[in-house]
Amino acid sequence: MVKRFEVIIIGAGAAGMLCAIEAGKRGKKVLIIDHSKKIGEKIRISGGGRCNFTNINTNPSKFISSNPNFCISALKQYTQNDFINLVKKYDIKFHEKKLGQLFCDNSSQQIIDMLLEECKSANVMLKNETSVSSVTKIENEYFIQTNLEDYVCDSLVIASGGLSIPKIGATNFGYQIAKQFNINVIEQNPGLVPLTFQDIFLKNCQKLAGLSLEAIVSFQKMYFEEGMLFTHRGLSGPSILQISSYWKLGEKISINLAPGFNIFNLLEESKLSNPRQDISSIISEFLPKRFAMSLCEDLKISGRIADLSKKMIKEISNSINNWEVKPIGTEGYRTAEVTLGGIDTKELSSKTMMSNKNQGLYFIGEVVDVTGHLGGYNFQWAWSSGYVAGQHV
Helix, strand or coil: CEEEEEEEEECCCHHHHHHHHHHHHCCCCEEEECCCCCCCHHHHHHHHHCCEEEECCCCHHHEECCCCCCHHHHHHHCCHHHHHHHHHHCCCCEEECCCCEEEECCCCHHHHHHHHHHHHHCCCEEECCCCEEEEEEECCEEEEEECCCEEEEEEEEECCCCCCCHHHCCCCHHHHHHHHCCCCEEEEEEECCCEECCHHHHHHHHHCCCCEEEEEEEECCEEEEEEEEECCCEEECHHHHHHHCCCCCCCCEEEECCCCCCHHHHHHHHHHHCCCCEHHHHHCCCCCHHHHHHHHHHHCCCCEHHHCCHHHHHHHHHHHHCEEECCCEECCCCCCCEEEEEECHHHECCCCCEECCCCCEEECHHHECCEECCCCHHHHHHHHHHHHHHHHC
């Protein structure tokens, strides 16, 4: 017995649920299928359990894609303010942390509960712990076989997410469906992910593990000024996660550990004004003492600043204001917050999210080649792309 729905959405994450809600509001008979036991796990763990659900500064420049203009239509159709109004409707208390990032005051579960309640109000049926074994298209209908039942629909929405954080259920399902329907897929890579190192640099990171400081981290023309953290595997923290989405394997990144200070000039001035002062003490005025001592040890310098040559002072200043390091890789999808690449945006309508080749087949959320910066932007893409598809399925 095949059960019929007008719309079937595979994936009950942020994008899938928002799409289902909007389609249900339009009177469509909607089913969401998800293979996980718990619904919205990525929402639940996000923002340290408080869900960084959007960013008040959302605009197309905050997204990475092979077509940077693709996201414009969706972001205009459903803005950050539209989602904020939904959150307010449920009286969920939230706050701005920094740089426009909005977090729940209490728990990310409130966002999940809100979406589930909206699904219920829109008469959306939800089937979790349901695995899709095959998808076929016959004429203008899509047939979906699962481990429990078989379904047929007019509109099929793939909201299965990317490859990041496999322990909560991430799979390559969406990319496989795309390839099955002759849709091009851009190569995927981990995004918003810690960077890893080897040899001496790794030992230094391990020595400083747990130490955080504000830094400007740059790669080519892109830079981010936020916190940076030393870890047992290398470097992490917001500035590193941000640059990881742009960094290319084999290339170096530049780090300014003392934004706003010209260390060379300050050291030269100290040499004149206080020549007997210890070099590590001077560096400790701008950077954590642990780091200052480690840097002096690495450069094999100690003692009074008066005894340091101009060349050595230049080397110290470069190690602080323009520190060039070469990662060997990233921590991978295990800790990546998002997946770069995905369904080629040339294959989709930016106004509807429907496949240009396959009537009634839609792709939304992380599975698409649109990746936001850190800070709530990826959730906003999920809400916006889900909303758009929900208006047209």
